[in-house]
Amino acid sequence: MKAVSKSQIKRDALLKATICLVNNNGFHATPMSKIAKMANVSPATIYLYFKNKQDLANQAYIEVKSSFSNCAFKDFEPNMGVEEGFKKIWMNIATFKLKEVDHAMFLSQCDNTPMIDEESRQEGLKHLQPLIALWERGKEEGLVKPFSPFILYAFTVYPISFLLNTEMKGWCKVDKPALERAYSAAWDAIKL
Amino acid sequence: MKAVSKSQIKRDALLKATICLVNNNGFHATPMSKIAKMANVSPATIYLYFKNKQDLANQAYIEVKSSFSNCAFKDFEPNMGVEEGFKKIWMNIATFKLKEVDHAMFLSQCDNTPMIDEESRQEGLKHLQPLIALWERGKEEGLVKPFSPFILYAFTVYPISFLLNTEMKGWCKVDKPALERAYSAAWDAIKL
Amino acid sequence: MKAVSKSQIKRDALLKATICLVNNNGFHATPMSKIAKMANVSPATIYLYFKNKQDLANQAYIEVKSSFSNCAFKDFEPNMGVEEGFKKIWMNIATFKLKEVDHAMFLSQCDNTPMIDEESRQEGLKHLQPLIALWERGKEEGLVKPFSPFILYAFTVYPISFLLNTEMKGWCKVDKPALERAYSAAWDAIKL
Amino acid sequence: MKAVSKSQIKRDALLKATICLVNNNGFHATPMSKIAKMANVSPATIYLYFKNKQDLANQAYIEVKSSFSNCAFKDFEPNMGVEEGFKKIWMNIATFKLKEVDHAMFLSQCDNTPMIDEESRQEGLKHLQPLIALWERGKEEGLVKPFSPFILYAFTVYPISFLLNTEMKGWCKVDKPALERAYSAAWDAIKL
DNA sequence: CATGAATGAGGCTTCATTCAT
DNA sequence: AATGAATGAAGCCTCATTCAT
Numbered sequence: 001m002k003a004v005s006k007s008q009i010k011r012d013a014l015l016k017a018t019i020c021l022v023n024n025n026g027f028h029a030t031p032m033s034k035i036a037k038m039a040n041v042s043p044a045t046i047y048l049y050f051k052n053k054q055d056l057a058n059q060a061y062i063e064v065k066s067s068f069s070n071c072a073f074k075d076f077e078p079n080m081g082v083e084e085g086f087k088k089i090w091m092n093i094a095t096f097k098l099k100e101v102d103h104a105m106f107l108s109q110c111d112n113t114p115m116i117d118e119e120s121r122q123e124g125l126k127h128l129q130p131l132i133a134l135w136e137r138g139k140e141e142g143l144v145k146p147f148s149p150f151i152l153y154a155f156t157v158y159p160i161s162f163l164l165n166t167e168m169k170g171w172c173k174v175d176k177p178a179l180e181r182a183y184s185a186a187w188d189a190i191k192l
Numbered sequence: 193m194k195a196v197s198k199s200q201i202k203r204d205a206l207l208k209a210t211i212c213l214v215n216n217n218g219f220h221a222t223p224m225s226k227i228a229k230m231a232n233v234s235p236a237t238i239y240l241y242f243k244n245k246q247d248l249a250n251q252a253y254i255e256v257k258s259s260f261s262n263c264a265f266k267d268f269e270p271n272m273g274v275e276e277g278f279k280k281i282w283m284n285i286a287t288f289k290l291k292e293v294d295h296a297m298f299l300s301q302c303d304n305t306p307m308i309d310e311e312s313r314q315e316g317l318k319h320l321q322p323l324i325a326l327w328e329r330g331k332e333e334g335l336v337k338p339f340s341p342f343i344l345y346a347f348t349v350y351p352i353s354f355l356l357n358t359e360m361k362g363w364c365k366v367d368k369p370a371l372e373r374a375y376s377a378a379w380d381a382i383k384l
Numbered sequence: 385m386k387a388v389s390k391s392q393i394k395r396d397a398l399l400k401a402t403i404c405l406v407n408n409n410g411f412h413a414t415p416m417s418k419i420a421k422m423a424n425v426s427p428a429t430i431y432l433y434f435k436n437k438q439d440l441a442n443q444a445y446i447e448v449k450s451s452f453s454n455c456a457f458k459d460f461e462p463n464m465g466v467e468e469g470f471k472k473i474w475m476n477i478a479t480f481k482l483k484e485v486d487h488a489m490f491l492s493q494c495d496n497t498p499m500i501d502e503e504s505r506q507e508g509l510k511h512l513q514p515l516i517a518l519w520e521r522g523k524e525e526g527l528v529k530p531f532s533p534f535i536l537y538a539f540t541v542y543p544i545s546f547l548l549n550t551e552m553k554g555w556c557k558v559d560k561p562a563l564e565r566a567y568s569a570a571w572d573a574i575k576l
Numbered sequence: 577m578k579a580v581s582k583s584q585i586k587r588d589a590l591l592k593a594t595i596c597l598v599n600n601n602g603f604h605a606t607p608m609s610k611i612a613k614m615a616n617v618s619p620a621t622i623y624l625y626f627k628n629k630q631d632l633a634n635q636a637y638i639e640v641k642s643s644f645s646n647c648a649f650k651d652f653e654p655n656m657g658v659e660e661g662f663k664k665i666w667m668n669i670a671t672f673k674l675k676e677v678d679h680a681m682f683l684s685q686c687d688n689t690p691m692i693d694e695e696s697r698q699e700g701l702k703h704l705q706p707l708i709a710l711w712e713r714g715k716e717e718g719l720v721k722p723f724s725p726f727i728l729y730a731f732t733v734y735p736i737s738f739l740l741n742t743e744m745k746g747w748c749k750v751d752k753p754a755l756e757r758a759y760s761a762a763w764d765a766i767k768l
Numbered sequence: 769c770a771t772g773a774a775t776g777a778g779g780c781t782t783c784a785t786t787c788a789t
Numbered sequence: 790a791a792t793g794a795a796t797g798a799a800g801c802c803t804c805a806t807t808c809a810t
Contacts, residue, residue, distance in 0.1 A: 026219065026220060026307060028220025031778080109304055159351060171342065182339075225803095245806090417784090429792070436785080498605075534738070535758050538742075542737075542738040556724060565721070574764075
């Protein structure tokens, strides 16, 4: 029984509007006035909740990134077997990206453009720690290729974004079997 | 002995300036006046070569995308063996992204934000046809997993962008051995 | 034993904050919200005590001007000798300006910019009546030049503001001997 | 036969409009849009000539201050007799303030509010050097009281502003005889 | 071809003031 | 009496684009 304050509701509406509009138009092409309109507040009200436009974007980024990692490690236990754990995380991430399309697109745009403060970006980085730790164990156990986490990430998690993009554009449909196929590619890419 | 017209030179300077500035600031945060200044040209002159800012971006995208595919299929022969051909193309692309960083970053930004016309984006797509054809042959010959080209692309070529990004941010160095490791991940991801 | 009401205290805090902030930033660069904050009060509360921002400034002006004339004629007796009376008043004013720097600066700003209603300004004028009367007597007694009070004021009292300003800016120090020198200039300027 | 460029004309119109409006409303109550309107240009045009509002004010200040000192030392020769030279300068200044009312009011407002950069203010200071030098000679020759230039200025030049103000407000008229009376007060204030 | 000057439209942000509590 | 939240109006400034030369 969460009591959600009126303020919290408004803040959330603003963040949601920001995400939606930035997804569709990009950060700099999204005026504060439109964000306000979509959140049903006056433009001036935004500045009660956020210092300025940049702050609004940073906060949205941090919020979404955090919800992302919450999903990513759902039901994951550090003592799981390496492959089992990896598949769980991978599927979690894929599910997140395919279900929470808005959030995923927003993250993708944040990570590929100079719209987010370096500081906030750093903040978002630490979230993947458990996955990296899992890979380390995998390497020790001789199950995972002895590659840097950047390469491992590049060939397992990062590709999901591409699939999301193509689905968004209606070029293909990512259903359950497609997901399994994609997972097999991911695991094959890094397994020893 | 190509005679390069004065006009051509100016057009190129404008495209180059656009790419550079958009990379650093994003499309909407790059004023025409700055592009003009960097190209040593009056703002008004831009409009002699391009219809408007959007057109300038589109043209830059098409130009870069085309130079990209020129590189991608350098020394590739349609009758090569599948793995040999794939490795050549993959390495070409990786080399392009790591050498022509400016161009690669620009493409990445174009592909991850709504800054480019859908029409121009379509234009850029057809360039990958030979790679897709190669994969088709690979599938027929039982060398490549029977996956959609989207998945194959997602787990082989797309990851290179991530490596470029991380290198750009100074988080890791992609040298020759790292490249080989990355390639092995790519091939393992899709080979049968 | 004055019992100072809670209301009075708040009103005074607001006036004080106004004076301080206007001194440092000017009238139009001083937001009501900052005045409220400095007076430890909600912005809305200001409007319980003052009609609007202009009214707040006017009241502050009147208040300060009145405290100014209280000082100016301290220990002055209408039947004093002309020179003795003049020196007393002059020194009172100088002391006020050098001790109550905040108030003096505020008056200076009010008198040199269009921030105060003409009406309130008129209100502040009558305070100098006793000095003008003294000068009249001085003229009758042949001790003071037969000039309009404006000229007499301009060359005796008004210059003190300049000395205050220069001291404020750290350009010079106005100590007791300097004050005596200044007084001698003032008296020489108007004595017959 | 000065050829005045079109740009120069526009710049001057902007400065003039600024002075006029700031005189009537104060710096912060004068919107750029009104300045533009009075100068018959678009608001955006202002920014071709001035970096921002502050710069506009600073430039106006410097310009006016400089025209002020040009007037102040008209026909003054450094080898004049001290009293003769002083009277010339004093009358020049008085004439300037009474004739160029707009400029004089503007300077007064600049010098009494925080609207001008400290840097620009410093710039305006050096203009009085010849007067200070004259006073120094006067002191050496035993003609002028041995006071700091601040006091000398306070009781001779500074009072003129007050007379200007009162005339502006219609409280008195400063005609030729009044000017002579005022001068006599000024000289008596500092002569030995 | 080329340009520097000009601008209308629009974006971000602030602020005096009000309103619901 | 007191307030925190809310906002419409307005201010500063930028920029894509055009025009006169």
